[in-house]
Amino acid sequence: MTEQSLRIRGTGWLSALGRALGPYVAAVVASFAAAGLVLALMGFNVPKAYATILFTSFRSANGIIQTLIKFVPLVLQALAFTIPFKAGKFNIGGEGQLIAGAIGAAAVGIVFAGLPAFLLLPLVLLGGMLAGALWILLPAWLLYRFRINEILTTVLMNFVAFELIDYIATNVWPDPAAGHPTTIPIGAGGYLPLLVQQPPLHAGLVLAILIAAAVYVYTDHTSAGYELIATGANERAARVYGINVRNLFFLSLLLGGAIAGLSGAIEVAGVQHRLIAGIQSNFLLLGLIIGLIAKGNHAAVPFVAFFIAVLEVGASAMQRTLMIPGEMVFIVEAFILLFVLLSDVLRRR
């Protein structure tokens, strides 16, 4: 091959990337501009606010590690949504499954607290995945058997989970010293090992990256994953072709539930080392935003998740130092999503 043809291929690749990223960059700029206008009108220092949002993650080792810790549940929650989304189904129950996973992990970690790490840690993580899958089993089965809308059933199970975690943390294994519903800690063998000691960064990061890569290979480079995408693109055509779409819906939801459950187990084994009511934070909503911004593209999900993690870490810093409510950043994220969706319309024309 001549050097010239390689270079042409290279620019082709670059311009394709540019075309793919263009709408995203435009959406981010437009959202920040809109939010900046509002902030300026309210008399806040806009450049300082933006510098805080965008650069807190990169100014210190602590910032980087905070961002990576936040990245783990966000990317997993996004995948819990995007896997069924690829097949055309909506799992809006990621936080319920996260809580169930956290409960499963904590239960294993407390009951078998004496086991050595090489046994307990895998059991804790497995317990979380199973519990997450179990939490979506009812909605998935209702869809499989009766075609009952999965959006509603998965959402409603979230509210059931909020009560269950409160019950377990106050009645089953309560820590009487804590002022908030909290359980006693799990056995030390169930802790995720640390990649960095100070400030602590747990090995859940490696798990999350491995799972994101595995999901990408599954949906984009295997025939089973292609069936998933084909079903999402045209259910009827997929069925005529001979794909068992009902099984596919069921299994994709279960896989999503297991991954959401794992995100709960990682919060327990890596961050809290116990069960705490409110452990779900707002990871579900951010996960949905990430999945939708990435349009279910599994090569993009980890990068979008990292970007949102940067914004979130910046948002809490901004709230602390500049007294601007963190919700401002959540609205910016919702706007980014809307602008990304709008770019589809422009491209259609």
Add this chain to the structure above:
Amino acid sequence: MENSQFVQFASLVMLAIVPYVLASQGTMLAGQTGLFIVSQEGIMLVGASIGFLGAFFSGSLLIGLLVAALSGVLFGLALAYFTTTLKLDQFVIGLAIFFLGLGLSNLMFKLAIGVTLQPPIIPTLKPVAIPILSQIPILGPIVFHQNLLVYFSILLSLFLTYFLYYTSWGLSLRAVGENPKAADSLGVSVVRSRYVTSMLAGALMALAGAYLPMVYTGSFTDGIVNGRGWISIALTFFGGWSPQLIFVGSLFFAGVEILALRSQVLGVGLPHQFLRMIPYLATIFIMLLTYKRVRNPAFLGLNYDRESRTSV
């Protein structure tokens, strides 16, 4: 004694139907033109936040309700624009609008009130007794000694039943959700029908949200809607997209909510967390019982493209 307990329970149920009736009739109305809204939870939060702030700063609950309804109209307008004019996916846009509502409701409250230990309180909606009718034994205190939004919910349900099934406007509206191409060819504007119902739906959902601080808590918290928006979607399916059945369903869901609350107070041996799960589990159970009966508008959730040759 038994009688008065029943009257007390039933009048609490009537009080609790309002958010369900308003949000579900709004969902139903938009659904009749094929627009499936999933932003209820977010729009209700905005209604609760703006309704509270409007009432707090103006000192008038009525003004609070009006600004809440207005904000709902804007959200309905946005939904209609993105789905009907730009033809973007209804679920995805619905979720995006839900996020926006969630963020905005909290932001507005924090900016206007700030973070306080003792949040400000607004007065609650007072019952207005209807002369003569409220004197009827049992029925009087249950139905005719309520606040204005309870009456509004009842009248709205009656009006919608009449409008959708006994007027030609209602028939054209339903045609849009069943077969937009046919409706379009007969001169019914699909776009205008969807815009109008979407804005009305937004207003009703925001009113449903504004009702919560005005009757239940007196203040705004981010958990104030607590799944009622999602339940009202299930309720709309349960009611088969017909206003009269949605009203009956609201009685049932409000009844479950009040029962779960009362059994917490009375203590029935079960931990209160399990009692609080009941409304959500009951909703799933009801979906299971009624899935066969339900017939959705044929074009529900789909966008209409006038220039497309295939109709579905």
